[in-house]
Amino acid sequence: MKLTFLGTGTSQGVPVIGCECDVCRSTDKRDNRLRTSAMVEVDDVRIIIDAGPDFRQQMLRTGARIIDAILLTHQHKDHVGGLDDVRAFNFVDFPIIRPVDIYANKITAACIQKDFDYAFMENKYIGAPEMRLHEIDPDKTFTVKGIEITPIQGQHSDRFSVLGYRIGKLAYLTDFKQIEPKEIEKLIDIDTLVVNALRFKTHHSHFNVEEALALIEQVKPRKAFLTHLSHDIGKHAVTDALLPEGVRLGYDTLTVDI
Numbered sequence: 307m308k309l310t311f312l313g314t315g316t317s318q319g320v321p322v323i324g325c326e327c328d329v330c331r332s333t334d335k336r337d338n339r340l341r342t343s344a345m346v347e348v349d350d351v352r353i354i355i356d357a358g359p360d361f362r363q364q365m366l367r368t369g370a371r372i373i374d375a376i377l378l379t380h381q382h383k384d385h386v387g388g389l390d391d392v393r394a395f396n397f398v399d400f401p402i403i404r405p406v407d408i409y410a411n412k413i414t415a416a417c418i419q420k421d422f423d424y425a426f427m428e429n430k431y432i433g434a435p436e437m438r439l440h441e442i443d444p445d446k447t448f449t450v451k452g453i454e455i456t457p458i459q460g461q462h463s464d465r466f467s468v469l470g471y472r473i474g475k476l477a478y479l480t481d482f483k484q485i486e487p488k489e490i491e492k493l494i495d496i497d498t499l500v501v502n503a504l505r506f507k508t509h510h511s512h513f514n515v516e517e518a519l520a521l522i523e524q525v526k527p528r529k530a531f532l533t534h535l536s537h538d539i540g541k542h543a544v545t546d547a548l549l550p551e552g553v554r555l556g557y558d559t560l561t562v563d564i
Contacts, residue, residue, distance in 0.1 A: 307563070310346075311531075336542035341356075354375070356378060356379055357388045357391070358386065371398050374407070374450060375406070376409070377471055379481060392408075405438045407438045443457075455473050463511040468480075476500075477527075483509075483513060503518035506540075530553045532554070
């Protein structure tokens with residue numbers, strides 16, 4: 307299994323428009339962060355987690371021509387705003403049309419059907435995205451081309467939940483602020499944990515570094531990576547060196563074998 311970080315930035319990305327802080331002006335490519343997304347490859351199955359506004363750019367960087375599924379964590383635009391660009395994968399081998407399977411919880415699925423209504427019309431125009439939308443039960447494991455996927459449910463805020471995913475020995479959580487013990491149990495015996503850590507200061511709807519490290523200590527994966535990072539996290543070269551052994555900052559295009 308291979309994990310590729312397509313994007314590791316928060317909703318504004320890094321650099322932030324108009325910001326002149328040291329991080330946003332950094333020449334270290336690791337400090338340039340597109341919106342958070344990842345690609346998981348198991349043998350010949352390619353699964354994307356989230357498709358935000360930078361989805362097109364991210365997929366061009368990978369060189370991928372075919373994807374098998376997109377797993378959505380929640381409905382915020384920095385995680386779903388690029389779904390129209392599945393069209394490229396639909397028609398890459400035209401006249402063969404390859405619909406893309408999209409997996410989401412009930413609230414997110416309803417949002418996708420509303421925001422991309424033109425993709426779900428009975429008599430839609432030629433060239434509209436071809437999506438097969440599957441509603442996830444957060445308490446049930448599902449499969450994508452034989453690959454077993456376990457949803458991990460958490461709270462993004464008091465208002466609504468967010469989904470992470472366990473695929474084999476990998477678990478990927480982003481935009482979590484709370485997670486219940488029964489969900490943590492699903493993370494036992496993983497090799498690699500990816501978890502959001504927006505910044506060092508407390509935030510009302512995202513883990514900060516301290517909270518992310520506390521979860522990592524509880525789960526005890528062999529290695530862990532922090533993602534969904536804002537410019538407040540500091541420069542990669544500085545902050546990465548401060549983290550405990552076995553924990554690293556993720557950065558765009560980083561690949562990890564699991």
